[in-house]
Amino acid sequence: MSYLADTSENPYLLMGNEAIARGALEAGVNVATGYPGTPSSEIIEALSTISQEKNVYVEWSVNEKVALEVAAAASFAGLRALCAMKQNGVYVASDFLLHLAESGTRGGIVLVSCDDPGALSSVNEGESRFFARYLEIPLLEPGNFQQAKEMAAWAFELSETLKSIVMIRSVTRLSHARGNVVFGTLPSPAVQAHFVHDGPFLDPDTGPATSFPVVHKHRLQQEKIDHARKIFDECPFNLYTGPETPDLLIVTSSICTLYAQEAVHELNLQSRVGILNLGTTWPLPSNVLVKYLSLTDKILIVEEVLPFLEEQVKVLAAEMAPHIGVKTFYGKVDNTIPKAGELNPDIVIAALSRIFHLPYESASADNLRKIQVSVPDRELTFCPGCPHRAAFWSIFTVLTQDGRQGFVCGDIGCYTLDLFPCGFSTLKTVHAMGSGIGMASGFGTLHQFSIDQPVLAVCGDSTFYHAAIPALINAIHHQSNLTLVVLDNSSTAMTGFQPHPGLPVDAVGNVAPVIDIEGICRAIGAKVQIKDPFNLKETQKTLKRMIQDKKTNVLILRQRCALIPEKRGKKEYSMYVDPEKCSGKEGECNRICTQLFGCPGIVWDKESDKAKIDEVLCTGCGVCMNICPEKAIKAEKKG
Amino acid sequence: MDKKYSKNLTKIKSRNLPKDPYNIIITGVGGQGNVMASRILGEMLLPESVVTTGDTFGASQRGGAVMSHLRISSTVWSPQIPKGKADLIVGLEPGEALRAAKDYGNSNTVVVTNTRPVYPVGVTTGRLEYPSLQHIKEALLKITDRVWFLNATDTALRDLQAPILGNTILLGAVAGLKLLPIDKKDFERAVSRHLKDRLEINVKAFQIGMKMVE
Numbered sequence A: 001m002s003y004l005a006d007t008s009e010n011p012y013l014l015m016g017n018e019a020i021a022r023g024a025l026e027a028g029v030n031v032a033t034g035y036p037g038t039p040s041s042e043i044i045e046a047l048s049t050i051s052q053e054k055n056v057y058v059e060w061s062v063n064e065k066v067a068l069e070v071a072a073a074a075s076f077a078g079l080r081a082l083c084a085m086k087q088n089g090v091y092v093a094s095d096f097l098l099h100l101a102e103s104g105t106r107g108g109i110v111l112v113s114c115d116d117p118g119a120l121s122s123v124n125e126g127e128s129r130f131f132a133r134y135l136e137i138p139l140l141e142p143g144n145f146q147q148a149k150e151m152a153a154w155a156f157e158l159s160e161t162l163k164s165i166v167m168i169r170s171v172t173r174l175s176h177a178r179g180n181v182v183f184g185t186l187p188s189p190a191v192q193a194h195f196v197h198d199g200p201f202l203d204p205d206t207g208p209a210t211s212f213p214v215v216h217k218h219r220l221q222q223e224k225i226d227h228a229r230k231i232f233d234e235c236p237f238n239l240y241t242g243p244e245t246p247d248l249l250i251v252t253s254s255i256c257t258l259y260a261q262e263a264v265h266e267l268n269l270q271s272r273v274g275i276l277n278l279g280t281t282w283p284l285p286s287n288v289l290v291k292y293l294s295l296t297d298k299i300l301i302v303e304e305v306l307p308f309l310e311e312q313v314k315v316l317a318a319e320m321a322p323h324i325g326v327k328t329f330y331g332k333v334d335n336t337i338p339k340a341g342e343l344n345p346d347i348v349i350a351a352l353s354r355i356f357h358l359p360y361e362s363a364s365a366d367n368l369r370k371i372q373v374s375v376p377d378r379e380l381t382f383c384p385g386c387p388h389r390a391a392f393w394s395i396f397t398v399l400t401q402d403g404r405q406g407f408v409c410g411d412i413g414c415y416t417l418d419l420f421p422c423g424f425s426t427l428k429t430v431h432a433m434g435s436g437i438g439m440a441s442g443f444g445t446l447h448q449f450s451i452d453q454p455v456l457a458v459c460g461d462s463t464f465y466h467a468a469i470p471a472l473i474n475a476i477h478h479q480s481n482l483t484l485v486v487l488d489n490s491s492t493a494m495t496g497f498q499p500h501p502g503l504p505v506d507a508v509g510n511v512a513p514v515i516d517i518e519g520i521c522r523a524i525g526a527k528v529q530i531k532d533p534f535n536l537k538e539t540q541k542t543l544k545r546m547i548q549d550k551k552t553n554v555l556i557l558r559q560r561c562a563l564i565p566e567k568r569g570k571k572e573y574s575m576y577v578d579p580e581k582c583s584g585k586e587g588e589c590n591r592i593c594t595q596l597f598g599c600p601g602i603v604w605d606k607e608s609d610k611a612k613i614d615e616v617l618c619t620g621c622g623v624c625m626n627i628c629p630e631k632a633i634k635a636e637k638k639g
Numbered sequence B: 001m002d003k004k005y006s007k008n009l010t011k012i013k014s015r016n017l018p019k020d021p022y023n024i025i026i027t028g029v030g031g032q033g034n035v036m037a038s039r040i041l042g043e044m045l046l047p048e049s050v051v052t053t054g055d056t057f058g059a060s061q062r063g064g065a066v067m068s069h070l071r072i073s074s075t076v077w078s079p080q081i082p083k084g085k086a087d088l089i090v091g092l093e094p095g096e097a098l099r100a101a102k103d104y105g106n107s108n109t110v111v112v113t114n115t116r117p118v119y120p121v122g123v124t125t126g127r128l129e130y131p132s133l134q135h136i137k138e139a140l141l142k143i144t145d146r147v148w149f150l151n152a153t154d155t156a157l158r159d160l161q162a163p164i165l166g167n168t169i170l171l172g173a174v175a176g177l178k179l180l181p182i183d184k185k186d187f188e189r190a191v192s193r194h195l196k197d198r199l200e201i202n203v204k205a206f207q208i209g210m211k212m213v214e
Helices: A016-026 A042-048 A064-076 A087-103 A129-134 A145-162 A214-233 A256-266 A286-293 A308-324 A345-355 A363-370 A387-402 A414-419 A435-443 A461-477 A517-524 A536-548 A592-597 B034-044 B094-104 B133-143 B152-160 B163-176 B184-194 B196-212
Strands: A012-015 A031-034 A057-060 A081-086 A109-115 A166-171 A177-181 A239-241 A248-253 A273-278 A280-282 A298-302 A328-330 A407-410 A427-430 A455-460 A482-488 A527-531 A552-558 A573-577 A602-605 A610-613 A633-637 B022-029 B050-056 B065-073 B088-091 B110-114 B147-150
Touching: A012 A016, A012 B034, A016 A042, A016 A109, A016 A145, A016 A166, A016 A177, A031 A042, A031 A064, A042 A057, A042 A081, A057 A064, A064 A081, A064 A087, A064 A109, A081 A087, A087 A109, A087 A129, A087 A214, A109 A145, A129 A166, A129 A280, A129 A308, A145 A166, A145 A177, A145 A214, A214 A286, A248 A256, A248 A286, A248 A308, A256 A273, A256 A298, A256 A345, A273 A286, A280 A308, A286 A308, A298 A308, A298 A345, A308 A328, A363 B094, A363 B133, A387 A407, A387 A414, A387 A455, A387 A482, A387 A536, A407 A414, A407 A435, A414 A427, A414 A455, A427 A435, A435 A455, A435 A461, A435 A482, A455 A461, A461 A482, A461 A517, A461 A552, A482 A517, A482 A536, A517 A527, A517 A552, A527 A536, A536 A552, A592 A602, B022 B034, B022 B094, B034 B050, B034 B065, B034 B163, B034 B184, B065 B094, B088 B094, B088 B163, B094 B110, B094 B133, B110 B133, B110 B163, B133 B147, B147 B163, B152 B163, B152 B196, B163 B184, B163 B196, B184 B196
Parallel strands: A031 A057, A031 A081, A081 A109, A109 A166, A248 A273, A248 A298, A298 A328, A407 A427, A407 A455, A455 A482, A482 A552, A527 A552, B022 B088, B088 B110, B110 B147
Antiparallel strands: A012 A177, A177 B050, A239 A273, A573 A610, A573 A633, A602 A610, B022 B065, B050 B065
């Protein structure tokens, strides 16, 4: 039994994401969908472990837009549905979300966006909160772990009351942190799915599900938002703690609430500063705000990324100025709080110490003055035996020999590391999922302007299904001159090996039909070859031919991720360095194995000043024996 | 809104903590069992404490540093400890212990650290220099004189044939130092919740750790 189905009263130390999953279970969620993306993936993963026990349909969808469409179908069939994604997923899903907001919903439906302030595991610092405002759907932001569970459960009820999708926004430091969570009761929903569609056209419960007639439905959505505001004004998730007449009011939400509490505690300002933690941040609970803004003249707004709360609170304060007086605001606009990067308690401490003119220096400042010893950073690199290192070595070699300043357009996955020396820095554009092939499609059509650089694109296997197919169709239809390299490692590796349509298994472990990348590419009209990236010679020969060709070529480099559990601990070769042949520090090779190729499985032995294999780290892929010009790295085939 | 949703965390009567909140950092390198160690230590203090843990583990499998922050208290705290405010730093790797101590340590901080380094790839490939264990020791002692250097990984390898249990040995040492109201029973309870089939060998490792600081 999954611990998420536990009914005991003892608290569990739950990740924010697990708390959200448990909250959904306590609301009797029937359908859960998503696309993997840090820091959101554990929500769907947690629900997949309990899918059978609690009769929940769980799927890793092909992308976030489809995930939301699948969840919405459940809502229209009268079920409760949850859809989870990272912040940029909301941008992908936003076109459908725009229409869903206006069509309204039926069974409770909750969109969870896990934002990543500071881009700890992202290539953007996107804000999802503005979508709630633009698209006019209610927004909840849990401020701790217990709240994450309670809000997730309540959000379904709210969605059914309003007949609108409800959005929950978490952040990395909540989603990936843990705290005490006391469980509530788990219902055993017995439901029958049925989509009623034959009622009057305008009937929200029985008519067709559509945003037509648009202006009518838009007005309806705005009425729902007014209704939400009234509910939020009475909502216990909006909580004030502090003195009756504070010198300063902090208005905050999400995990920033805990940073604000910490800062007030560190500076001993409990008797001078009050904290208003908003759990419902769109629409703002205006009566609650007016009540607490009236307590003082100075307001500090603590939030991450953009001034979302700050702008709204200022508008409200301007409207209410005749009643509550003129306020002085501190926040992002006056640079009291930084506009980019994640926050932490120290940043809020610094903000408060400036406002109150209180000197504050942490012990770490003194440590840094006292200690000169520094530990080198742990730079990110591809794992030992990673097929991407081999693939990019071939791309680097072929582009260098070609000499026409060729480059690679890429997107999001472990292979984004090719921006850096560990991947030989051939990757020159990185944007959204699938953007590598889209960008390459563009570069590859610039021949009338005399572009003569070889254009390559890379994408992973999961990314191929997610967003690369339309761009590949575009490239072929417009006869773009490019080579797409599909780095097929048979997994969604970066986010933790979730299955995707190329694998014979679905999110809950059932057998699923495989969608074949090669077949799709051929059907579109691309010339396709499949190679093993560990075979450097074949890969480089094929790549050379492809970048000379004036057509759209696809090279599928297929080799499983080195971290795939079935592959771990199994070596094809036992590698060793022949010290007689290794030319050492003085060699003409310039230590290509350790200085350039850089696999962590090859180390530099200081005593002999020669290369050496680290038996523990080496996975025995055998690629490095073809890198060494002296043929000093040797392999013994394992039985 | 139904009252059942509004159950906020109320303060609970916590175990007899030396300080509230008591702030712990467990730090190491991807693959050393950092996150599991923080989860087990956190659960050892349930249900009589409110525990908040924050992990930074985005790309840890790809050679990065991993750091977990734990707050032990009667109420919920930020999952990030303010600079200079760690009461205890557990280093699964000595270089990471120093890095954490520089940022989060103070003159009262207790440091319990493994002595076996895990070199970054820039060091193994000969591009960067790693400070010697002696230099790391001297630097740590400039921050606080409450430092324990334990050869946890080597002991785990020698006595248990499993280097990963270095993390459990260090947890045992923390319990042995009696800095927190935790004992072997709490450890057994927490481990059987998550690693039931590895309970026996983990308990062995825990006891080895307790003995190391006697």
